[in-house]
Amino acid sequence: MVRIFFYGPLADIMGRERAVSMSAETTVRQMMESLCGEDAEFKAAISLMRVQFAVNDVIGPADAPVKDGDEIAVLPPFSGG
Amino acid sequence: MVRIFFYGPLADIMGRERAVSMSAETTVRQMMESLCGEDAEFKAAISLMRVQFAVNDVIGPADAPVKDGDEIAVLPPFSGG
Amino acid sequence: MIILAPDPINPAALAAEFNKSLGDAGAIATFTGLVRREGEKQVEALFIDHAPAITQSEISRAVSEAQNRWPLIRTKIVHRIGRVAVGDPVAFVATSAMHRRAAFEACDFLMDYLKTDAPFWKKQIGRTGDEWIEPRAADYTDRDRWR
Amino acid sequence: MIILAPDPINPAALAAEFNKSLGDAGAIATFTGLVRREGEKQVEALFIDHAPAITQSEISRAVSEAQNRWPLIRTKIVHRIGRVAVGDPVAFVATSAMHRRAAFEACDFLMDYLKTDAPFWKKQIGRTGDEWIEPRAADYTDRDRWR
Numbered sequence: 500m501v502r503i504f505f506y507g508p509l510a511d512i513m514g515r516e517r518a519v520s521m522s523a524e525t526t527v528r529q530m531m532e533s534l535c536g537e538d539a540e541f542k543a544a545i546s547l548m549r550v551q552f553a554v555n556d557v558i559g560p561a562d563a564p565v566k567d568g569d570e571i572a573v574l575p576p577f578s579g580g
Numbered sequence: 581m582v583r584i585f586f587y588g589p590l591a592d593i594m595g596r597e598r599a600v601s602m603s604a605e606t607t608v609r610q611m612m613e614s615l616c617g618e619d620a621e622f623k624a625a626i627s628l629m630r631v632q633f634a635v636n637d638v639i640g641p642a643d644a645p646v647k648d649g650d651e652i653a654v655l656p657p658f659s660g661g
Numbered sequence: 662m663i664i665l666a667p668d669p670i671n672p673a674a675l676a677a678e679f680n681k682s683l684g685d686a687g688a689i690a691t692f693t694g695l696v697r698r699e700g701e702k703q704v705e706a707l708f709i710d711h712a713p714a715i716t717q718s719e720i721s722r723a724v725s726e727a728q729n730r731w732p733l734i735r736t737k738i739v740h741r742i743g744r745v746a747v748g749d750p751v752a753f754v755a756t757s758a759m760h761r762r763a764a765f766e767a768c769d770f771l772m773d774y775l776k777t778d779a780p781f782w783k784k785q786i787g788r789t790g791d792e793w794i795e796p797r798a799a800d801y802t803d804r805d806r807w808r
Numbered sequence: 809m810i811i812l813a814p815d816p817i818n819p820a821a822l823a824a825e826f827n828k829s830l831g832d833a834g835a836i837a838t839f840t841g842l843v844r845r846e847g848e849k850q851v852e853a854l855f856i857d858h859a860p861a862i863t864q865s866e867i868s869r870a871v872s873e874a875q876n877r878w879p880l881i882r883t884k885i886v887h888r889i890g891r892v893a894v895g896d897p898v899a900f901v902a903t904s905a906m907h908r909r910a911a912f913e914a915c916d917f918l919m920d921y922l923k924t925d926a927p928f929w930k931k932q933i934g935r936t937g938d939e940w941i942e943p944r945a946a947d948y949t950d951r952d953r954w955r
Contacts, residue, residue: 507782
């Protein structure tokens with residue numbers, strides 16, 4: 500099971516968290532493509548923004564490997580202050 | 581009578597204020613030259629610093645005219661904050 | 662020190678606390694960012710989302726970068742999360758240093774960082790609806806001054 | 809508002825007062841300058857001389873210049889005169905504006921002004937004697953950024 504967390508505008512669309520079961524090791528990018536296949540609104544939203552990803556709380560590239568038990572965060576463009 | 585005010589390091593040398601009697605209209609520069617003639621320590625001090633002058637509380641050039649009743653301020657380089 | 666909390670920010674109280682242990686500091690710079698009504702938009706509040714396990718550590722990295730770039734004595738960052746009413750402070754940054762350029766520049770740098778590169782997401786809640794806000798072009802230009 | 813006074817400066821209290829009437833400000837910058845011990849010099853205090861009838865009006869002119877250069881909502885300058893003990897604040901500047909660049913830059917500009925171009929004279933009182941202090945070369949360089 501991999502837990503995927505969504506923030507900011509993506510949390511409004513997807514909720515804060517989804518759990519996805521996985522059979523073999525994959526990458527963040529492949530998981531996102533799979534989500535886009537299931538959810539047209541998510542696909543439309545992330546195609547419009549430069550999204551970053553974190554695996555187990557560390558921000559890294561979209562082709563980072565994901566294994567069972569990992570937590571992925573999907574981070575839209577930041578805007579604070 | 582013209583009152584001359586000294587500030588900062590010049591006040592340590594000259595005191596805060598001196599009164600000078602005057603016969604004819606003069607300039608700030610001429611009054612300073614006259615003071616330098618009377619006081620070697622003042623002459624040495626102002627030869628080492630870029631001094632500004634105010635006549636009646638308005639900062640202006642050294643060749644500004646001075647008439648009876650005016651107040652002159654002798655302002656060493658500023659340093660605040 | 663970095664504080665992310667839903668509690669109101671009191672800049673004067675934070676300044677009083679910050680000013681207690683200053684070493685031989687000659688300069689303290691502070692910045693407070695407030696929620697603006699923005700005229701026509703009639704903003705009533707911001708909602709600030711964050712990623713708890715990520716946001717704090719990312720801000721720590723920015724503070725370390727500031728400490729490497731400038732000879733700082735102390736830094737403090739406080740950022741609201743959750744709902745922040747119009748007129749209320751949303752972020753507070755304080756820096757101290759021996760001389761004022763370091764204090765000013767580090768404070769400015771950290772605010773630019775919070776606006777564009779810290780993991781926060783900001784929604785304006787207004788009379789006419791809600792809107793997620795991305796940084797202005799000027800915010801990115803400001804940030805790029807430090808690169 | 810410009811205040812020149814021998815009374816202690818309380819930056820937190822000044823910030824609290826300044827933050828009361830902010831209009832639609834989104835940004836408040838403050839700067840506090842403190843008397844430094846300066847290690848070997850063992851400074852015990854500063855003595856600040858000023859020219860009452862000149863200093864206030866000259867600072868007013870600098871504030872007007874800042875208001876012309878940046879869209880400011882409010883400014884406040886407080887500067888000690890007379891004896892100021894080591895560790896104590898000697899100057900406080902606060903600015904508010906809609907956006908942070910104006911608030912930061914005006915605060916920075918006004919501090920540079922106070923350091924080099926405002927009619928104050930600063931004597932360090934130390935264990936080894938007293939010394940009138942002129943601005944550092946860096947202070948003039950900082951000031952010249954605005955020309």
